[in-house]
Amino acid sequence: MNELDALVASASQAFSAAGTPVDLENAKAQFLGKSGRITELMKGMATLAVDEKKARGAVINTAKQAIEAALNARRQALADAELERQLRSESLDVTLPGRQRGEGGLHPVSLTLERIEGIFGSMGFSVAEGPEIETDWFNFTALNTPADHPARSMHDTFYVEGGAADAPLLLRTHTSPMQVRHAVQHVKRHRAAIDAGQAMPEIRVIAPGRTYRVDSDATHSPMFHQCEGLWIGENVSFKDLKVVFTDFCRTFFERDDLVLRFRPSFFPFTEPSAEIDIQFASGPLAGRWLEVAGSGQVHPNVVRNMGLDPERYLGFAFGMGPDRLTMLRYGVSDLRLFFDGDMRFLRQFQ
Known part of the structure; x- marks a missing residue:
């Protein structure tokens, strides 16, 4: 497993371990933030030759896309889990009679x-x-x-x-x-x-x-x-x-x-x-x-x-x-x- 494959695997593992949206955003910063691992790899290409930059940039972008896909998948999973929790806590028994507005009458x-x-x-x-x-x-x-x-x-x-x-x-x-x-x-x-x-x-x-x-x-x-x-x-x-x-x-x-x-x-x-x-x-x-x-x-x-x-x-x-x-x-x-x-x-x- 090369360096970028290991990075993608590490990011996926960190995202999966995030139990809340806040934890997930903190994990995202480690890999896709301004000081994240992907950003550091992109900065490291400054000393490479032109041909090497193209090849290196392509594989880094592939890794970045894989990490973003893992991030979005975890976001959706957390959103689905929150919706399920709300549905369970705010369940509606449709078999109950409806709440009707009381009828008024003349004095x-x-x-x-x-x-x-x-x-x-x-x-x-x-x-x-x-x-x-x-x-x-x-x-x-x-x-x-x-x-x-x-x-x-x-x-x-x-x-x-x-x-x-x-x-x-x-x-x-x-x-x-x-x-x-x-x-x-x-x-x-x-x-x-x-x-x-x-x-x-x-x-x-x-x-x-x-x-x-x-x-x-x-x-x-x-x-x-x-x-x-x-x-x-x-x-x-x-x-x-x-x-x-x-x-x-x-x-x-x-x-x-x-x-x-x-x-x-x-x-x-x-x-x-x-x-x-x-x-x-x-x-x-x-x-x-x-x-x-x-x-x-x-x-x-x-x-x-x-x-x-x-x-x-x-x-x-x-x-x-x-x-x-x-x-x-x-x-x-x-x-x-x-x-x-x-x-x-x-x-x-x-």
Whole structure:
């Protein structure tokens, strides 16, 4: 075995003994580095004749290529060994069930709102939406509740910056402002026909949404939901209110034995006015009267604020609390549970 064959064998043995990439690079430096054995052999050719340099250079290059081949083979072997180790340590059992993303669900109050919209939609009512930051005029004055009206004390609320001194802004205390907002836009669209004495298409709309008042206990929340309803036409009466709301309640609770009571009351935007109570014939609430809504014939002043003649157009309005309806439907005793964010409670409705 000549000198170069021995060098190749020595390099192969050193590379095979390297157990890590770092050890392998150190072994490489001994043979192929700037001060390595191959480099020293190349430097030694400086004193040789030209013909001898060609012959000597050829055999040294052959040895260098053999050493590089051995080096690359060991690098690949170490990489394969590392991959095998990772595969063993990070093995995946493909027979296990996959990790699925949990399915979400609607909030119980959202379920109730969808149910309300669906039932009234089947009766021909459309859904109106409006701003939660409302003007004093739409929230109070247009609904026959001027600044000096005692009923305003029942609507202690949150005022916000940005309004004028004579037109303050507030978080709406009910969704009733949408009655006037929707009616005003409806009348504008049909003003020419109304002025010509033609019949105006009826206004039949519900307005669900969030409302705000300074109130908080087991049955009240500073933020709560309301759903207002409005039906205005030339031949709409209190009888229609009773039929519509009775049908709604019996459909919502899926109880044909549900009894409704319209109890005289007062609201500044309706005259006459009535609280609506319901009574279940069976179940844990059997025999008890439960208040679920306020209602009445739309007050003539409100009809005027809509841009209509109260001598020709009349109708009814009602307002109910979807939060309370949700509590009754699912047997929840504390309103605050809906807004605490406790997933244990909310998952029951998914």
